[in-house]
Amino acid sequence: MKWFVFMFVAIAATLMVTPEANSGSFDPVTGAYTTDTITVTLTPKTVAASASVIANGEKVRRATSTTYAEQGGSLYWGSRTYTMENATGATRAATGINASGVCTATASGTSLTINGCFTFSDEDAIYMGKSASCKSFFSLHSNISYLTSLGDFVGLNFGPGTNSFQLNKTGNTDVNTTSITYPSTTRSTSLGWSGYDINLQATLSAKTPPYTYLYCSVSQGVTVVMDNGGTITYSFAMVPETSKPAYAPTISYSPALPITNTIAVNIRNIAAIEILPSTVFNTGTISSWRTTYMEQPLTVTGQGNITRSFGATENFNVLESWTCATTGQIDFRIMRNNTNTNVCSGATYTHRVQTPQSLTAQWKALNQTSSGPWSAAATVTFTLP
Numbered sequence: 001m002k003w004f005v006f007m008f009v010a011i012a013a014t015l016m017v018t019p020e021a022n023s024g025s026f027d028p029v030t031g032a033y034t035t036d037t038i039t040v041t042l043t044p045k046t047v048a049a050s051a052s053v054i055a056n057g058e059k060v061r062r063a064t065s066t067t068y069a070e071q072g073g074s075l076y077w078g079s080r081t082y083t084m085e086n087a088t089g090a091t092r093a094a095t096g097i098n099a100s101g102v103c104t105a106t107a108s109g110t111s112l113t114i115n116g117c118f119t120f121s122d123e124d125a126i127y128m129g130k131s132a133s134c135k136s137f138f139s140l141h142s143n144i145s146y147l148t149s150l151g152d153f154v155g156l157n158f159g160p161g162t163n164s165f166q167l168n169k170t171g172n173t174d175v176n177t178t179s180i181t182y183p184s185t186t187r188s189t190s191l192g193w194s195g196y197d198i199n200l201q202a203t204l205s206a207k208t209p210p211y212t213y214l215y216c217s218v219s220q221g222v223t224v225v226m227d228n229g230g231t232i233t234y235s236f237a238m239v240p241e242t243s244k245p246a247y248a249p250t251i252s253y254s255p256a257l258p259i260t261n262t263i264a265v266n267i268r269n270i271a272a273i274e275i276l277p278s279t280v281f282n283t284g285t286i287s288s289w290r291t292t293y294m295e296q297p298l299t300v301t302g303q304g305n306i307t308r309s310f311g312a313t314e315n316f317n318v319l320e321s322w323t324c325a326t327t328g329q330i331d332f333r334i335m336r337n338n339t340n341t342n343v344c345s346g347a348t349y350t351h352r353v354q355t356p357q358s359l360t361a362q363w364k365a366l367n368q369t370s371s372g373p374w375s376a377a378a379t380v381t382f383t384l385p
Helices: 087-100
Strands: 003-006 024-026 033-035 038-043 046-048 059-063 069-074 080-083 104-108 111-115 118-121 125-129 133-139 154-159 163-166 179-182 197-206 211-218 221-225 231-233 236-240 250-254 259-266 280-284 294-300 317-327 330-336 348-352 357-365 375-383
Touching: 024 197, 024 259, 033 154, 033 197, 080 118, 087 104, 087 111, 087 221, 087 231, 111 125, 125 236, 317 330, 330 375, 357 375
Parallel strands: none
Antiparallel strands: 003 280, 024 033, 038 179, 038 250, 046 133, 059 069, 059 236, 069 118, 080 111, 104 111, 118 125, 125 221, 133 211, 154 163, 154 197, 197 259, 211 236, 221 231, 294 357, 317 348, 317 375, 330 357
16 A cells, blocks of 8 residues: 655745834835825914905905805905995985994985994805905915815825825815815835845825805895895905915824935845645555655755846745654654754755755655654745845
């Protein structure tokens, strides 16, 4: 009766690098960098509207919501006269304004003079208010029609090289947004680097939008319809069209910026190693005990594939270790022919991955009385140095 031993081979490629703290992590195999979640907190500066904040004659827009700014006109702080479409409308408007208790007004013909308020008008209405509280916010665009274009606050610079990426933040609902979240983002490095040992660099930096605006809430407001003098008392919001860099919000980041990660890593990777051949050992009968080992030659050749495109044919060193497990009453080992060393001992050897190595599997019964089935399995692990 013939007994047999199976040779099983498994592959592992590992590489240790120093973990990144409070900022993100590098994948040593692919060279990809993953950021931590970043929170940007905006603390707006709140100021009372005045001629020193919004200049006399400066154009403002009426904000119909937190998303859009509608048509507007020049804002005036002192007494201002507007021309109504007819005298009846001017008289009606003056009566309504005086009744509101917010401002005072007089009518003369089609002229309507308003006192005690700031005012501005568009084609259809006159807007006025007793006071306004303005909150600063950022915008990416010089056109203030879209109030929620808050822009990018965090950028990722990845080197070596000059690649730069903007991180993707979650959506912002309105100009009152005070917290912006950038989820974890993974970016890959350039594939064109030469050599194996690379300085991977990732720098997270603040990207402040270029425009600062004021969103001004008018709690005591009055609106007059130009064609008929109808008066409505209600609060509204207005947005000056001119950027206000003097009133920029305070920005803070968690984790704090800038974050610079620089780490030298060895990004070699063995994607696959083929062990040739796959072998079944015919051993003879275990009962025919002999003092010498039965033998089966074994040649191991590694094919080193590098996942990044630089020098995939390089015959670099790997650390090779074997583990051997047996069942039954058998003495089993794998010997290096050139050193006569048993690789099953668990020692680690340095080996050129593409250089064939000659091994010999050897086995014999433990003693004269050994009997029964047996098997042996060997696992080789290749680890990047």
